Amino acid sequence: MGHIYLSRRLCILKRKIFPRIILGLFFIYIYCEYLIYYISQIQCVWPKLEKNHAKDVEPVYALVLADIHMLGSRNGHWLDKWRREWQMYRAFQTAMTLHRPELVFVLGDLFDEGKWCSQNEFNEYVERFHNLFATPEGTTLYTVVGNHDIGFHYKITPHLASRFENQLNAPPVNLVSIRGNHFVLINSMAMEGDGCSLCSRAIAEINRISDVLKCSSGSALCKGKAKVPKYSRPILMQHYPLYRESDSICTEPDAAPLPLRDNLFEERWDCLSKESTEYLIESLLPRVAFGAHTHHSCLVRHSFVPRPDHKIELVEYTVPSFSWRNRLDPKYYLLTVTPDEVKLAKCELPREWTIQVTALLLLLVLAAYIRCYSTTRRIFSHMSDKKV
Template sequence: MAIIQRRWRHALFLNLVFRFVVGLLFIYVYCEYIIYYVTQIQCEWPELNKEYTEKVDTVYAMVIADTHLLGSRNGHWVDKWRREWQMHRAFQTAMTLHRPDVVFVLGDLFDEGKWCPENEFNDYVDRFYRLFKVPEGTQMYSVVGNHDIGFHYRITPHLARRFEAKLSSPPVSLITIKNNHFVLINSMAMEGDGCSLCSRAVAKLNSISDMLRCSSGSSLCRSKTRLEKYSRPIIMQHYPLYRESDSICTEPDAAPLPERNALFEERWNCLSKESTEYLVESLLPRAAFGGHTHHSCVVRHSFVPTADHKIEFVEYTVPSFSWRNRLDPKYYLLTITPEEVKVSKCGLPRERTLQATVVLLAAALLVYLKLYHNRAKKYTYQKHLFGKKV
């Protein structure tokens, strides 16, 4: 009898261990992989208001901002590994579910790019492309942020050149995708002080502006280059355009109070008023996207340079994609044609949701194992000690 009891207890223990290990494996897979699909599958490409006849001109774009990959100075290596893994899983899940034509990364790719030496910067770039790998057929464009090369006052030619070379990100560039035009801008080059970086940016902007005017049919231009099909461009940069503060932002994920009412400092929290007016009047944008604040904001701009001319467009400030900056990181999905820009905001799992899910699943596993143990013990006891049929 004692031998029989020892055998069934040993078998029960092994069975419990097996189920415990399988349960832990399920919790890990769910919280590290499946939960990103459960969250993001709810986000879909925004629908256009009207059917656009030329389907070839429809662009599906994903926009992220402020990934802030850690370097060797800030944060513990565990935090660094954890946050990078989260962003990697979230981004790769988005690539699998949405398959965008293009991804725009709006600056502050790196947290310590303005400080790090050459070998560390090269490691930064390699990590970025490894973590944010895009599938074949998807293009990726990055604009520079102040954490990548520094605010204007501390940018050196070396810092500017190495980001430009490694990330293929000049101070200003015009990207055309399926007859939709995007102007990518280095926000720190909009200082307006005549520095070499600013001079390059302004010269390129003036050239792009002239090309756009010529392509729109205006006679007030000199460019011999024409776009195949004109549409008002979309601005992509790191800073928001000029605004006094975030107090006008009414999104649920806008900056919290009282931070929302803090006044912005031009050239630090946003572009200067003069640079904003210059960009708007030069490019006549139909939409603008920026990051930098780590919070969400939607601003409907209306500029009136002259009494008979009004420039209206919507500006979107994209929340940070990193859990270090937000408890609820976000990204945007854009459906774009030469006539429309439609936007969907997609949320990632909240940090507290991830933690609560682990606790609840672990508690459920323990309850299950307890119930299974009691049932198996009762069954075995009745069968082997009393010979009863159960």
């Protein structure tokens, strides 16, 4: 009889403990796969403007990310591919829910194997990209091509360039204007300056946009008649950084690590050429420039003096990678933009080791709770038996 009574007590205890284990594991999964993205990103808010603006000036809110590097069929294990894409999906959709940007800019290298894959593989790439980075109503997404999407300049074929342009709606140069704010999106690989058909097309469009902006600003150098409704210096968006010798001038905590930071850049490979950089700045007069490609952060203050009486100053931001394959701490930027001000906030996603350590700690807490609960139940059961 005693043996039967003890077995019955153990069965009752297991029936009470098992649901708690399942509930605890479910909470750990929800927290580490969903809630942790909200907790990390809710701390990042839209940057506030410093200047006093007229009441009728409505800022543009834009989210900028780069270097997604979605894996294809050649590189990486399928489990790694699934894991990274799930992380990016959760992080991006959380950002959309929390921030609701008006514009989203993706600065190149959407696809890790875009320059190698077949047309069928590319179609599958594009479908996955739109599923992972679906934007809500009221948010417009723009993509800028990167070298992994179509190849470096010497590897680009008309087929590689046209399929990305057509399926991602990303021409070599694109002017996006909204409430007096102008964003110029540029294919960095078309800035080679060798007169190829892709480069010639890009240069012709840059010259056209340059004239539109000059006419809009009232410049005496205006040649045509086309104008934008309200002029402001544009914001440059591309995959490559503007010309710089290296990342040694980058001092941000998430800049390239030493000694990599001191490695000299190769023009047209690690950054734009000096000639193309000067051409873009003199033609467009950008107030801010955004690039990517290095996977690390950098802030550069440029000052160009093309003529003794003419000085062009701008700030350039290099956007870190959005992928956990490239960084332990992926990031994206939030921009608050008006015709005379650009403010930026850098948003950090949870580190992968943070997620893993959090899961381990929660499992230990769950194990301790179950042990404490079962011990307490046995003590009370034993005391109850003695009273009887």
